Amino acid sequence: MKVNVSAEAIKNHEELWPNYQSRAAQTDPELIEIFDNWAFDEVVSHGNIDTKTRTMMIMGSCIAQGALTEYKMFVNAALNIGVSPVQVKEVLYQSVAYAGVAKVIDCLYATNEIFKERSIELPLERQSTTTPENRQAKGLG
Numbered sequence: 001m002k003v004n005v006s007a008e009a010i011k012n013h014e015e016l017w018p019n020y021q022s023r024a025a026q027t028d029p030e031l032i033e034i035f036d037n038w039a040f041d042e043v044v045s046h047g048n049i050d051t052k053t054r055t056m057m058i059m060g061s062c063i064a065q066g067a068l069t070e071y072k073m074f075v076n077a078a079l080n081i082g083v084s085p086v087q088v089k090e091v092l093y094q095s096v097a098y099a100g101v102a103k104v105i106d107c108l109y110a111t112n113e114i115f116k117e118r119s120i121e122l123p124l125e126r127q128s129t130t131t132p133e134n135r136q137a138k139g140l141g
Contacts, residue, residue: 004033006041009041012041013036016055052082052087055078055083058074059078063107086125086127092108
């Protein structure tokens, strides 16, 4: 069965995942047609959030929901569109305070595996600008 997805949805999807072949499109083409037209055409055409920011927001949402499969998809999408490894890790690190380490830890391990597959050396360079001693003075404690 052919999936009827708009040209704009296909373009936006390809930006995130070039040449990706959806398994769900084979078994559930109607769902993919509805979802892709909505998520990659209708939603994207409203507002002015850039693709990198939107992708990082979706990563954070996936972390909060414990949606590991989609999280991994969006880490790859983020890296595909130029989100830096440091930015990917920052989404994870910031999520600990909001979603808890129990939801973040599986995503952390998945991120590290994706980084290894992409030859991104770990650990990344430290980014922290505070210490336990100066956190309160900087308004972070």
